[in-house]
Amino acid sequence: MSKQITITIDGAAAVGKSTLAELLSEELHYLYLDTGVMYRAATWGALDQHIEITDEVSVSELTERLPLIITPPTQNDGRQCTVLVGEQDITWEIRSAMVEKYVSLVSSYPRVRAALTEQQRTMAQHGAIIMAGRDIGTVVLPKADLKIFMVASAEKRAERRYDELIAKGKTVNYDEILAAIQERDRQDTEKPISPLVPAKDAVLIDTDQLNIEEVLAEMCDLVDKLVEAG
Numbered sequence: 300m301s302k303q304i305t306i307t308i309d310g311a312a313a314v315g316k317s318t319l320a321e322l323l324s325e326e327l328h329y330l331y332l333d334t335g336v337m338y339r340a341a342t343w344g345a346l347d348q349h350i351e352i353t354d355e356v357s358v359s360e361l362t363e364r365l366p367l368i369i370t371p372p373t374q375n376d377g378r379q380c381t382v383l384v385g386e387q388d389i390t391w392e393i394r395s396a397m398v399e400k401y402v403s404l405v406s407s408y409p410r411v412r413a414a415l416t417e418q419q420r421t422m423a424q425h426g427a428i429i430m431a432g433r434d435i436g437t438v439v440l441p442k443a444d445l446k447i448f449m450v451a452s453a454e455k456r457a458e459r460r461y462d463e464l465i466a467k468g469k470t471v472n473y474d475e476i477l478a479a480i481q482e483r484d485r486q487d488t489e490k491p492i493s494p495l496v497p498a499k500d501a502v503l504i505d506t507d508q509l510n511i512e513e514v515l516a517e518m519c520d521l522v523d524k525l526v527e528a529g
């Protein structure tokens with residue numbers, strides 16, 4: 300069996316991390332963990348328990364004791380993973396507008412980040428994993444074998460999100476999508492802890508001029524070189 304490595308993929312909202320991480324995980328038969336779902340689950344938990352989202356201590360305490368379990372998909376309904384809190388399946392609930400509205404605030408709380416970072420490190424300890432997020436290469440797994448940082452202009456990301464939603468038959472407005480992406484970029488990069496920055500030794504992949512297959516090929520190439528080098 301070839302050497303099993305740890306791969307991190309970081310980047311801004313809607314840059315295509317999930318799509319690429321999932322494809323790469325299928326290619327390599329690795330586990331894929333999207334850490335964004337963990338911040339979303341903590342936010343969902345606080346809302347579900349009617350905890351004031353601005354009450355940092357209560358939200359942090361809840362996150363520390365949240366019985367969060369993430370598994371490969373248990374249903375064939377388009378999900379990339381199954382997210383459970385206890386026995387409750389919250390895979391789709393964490394995509395709600397309410398979670399979307401508050402997740403950035405929750406993810407700015409240091410104790411929330413510390414609790415989830417610890418769980419993420421535990422999940423990565425056996426290698427053969429692709430972990431995607433914002434701070435995986437810089438904070439969570441700074442010693443990962445391969446760190447990828449994906450970039451694309453806000454306009455390009457908005458264009459792709461727009462096409463995706465139109466293809467699903469939704470009525471959407473390009474300018475609103477672009478404004479939402481720019482606002483999330485601002486929140487992610489101005490966060491005082493774990494702001495969105497590439498690790499010093501990350502490989503930057505600019506996807507503005509590349510399609511999915513080309514990005515995947517570039518990632519596979521990077522993995523091959525590393526594995527061959529032993």
Ligand code: DC
Nearest residue numbers: 334335336338402403406432433434
């Ligand atoms: O990638 P996403 O949209 O599912 O992320 C949800 C939120 O969690 C977003 O506000 C960024 C934050 N996040 C984070 O702070 N650190 C991570 N490693 C992953 C996500």
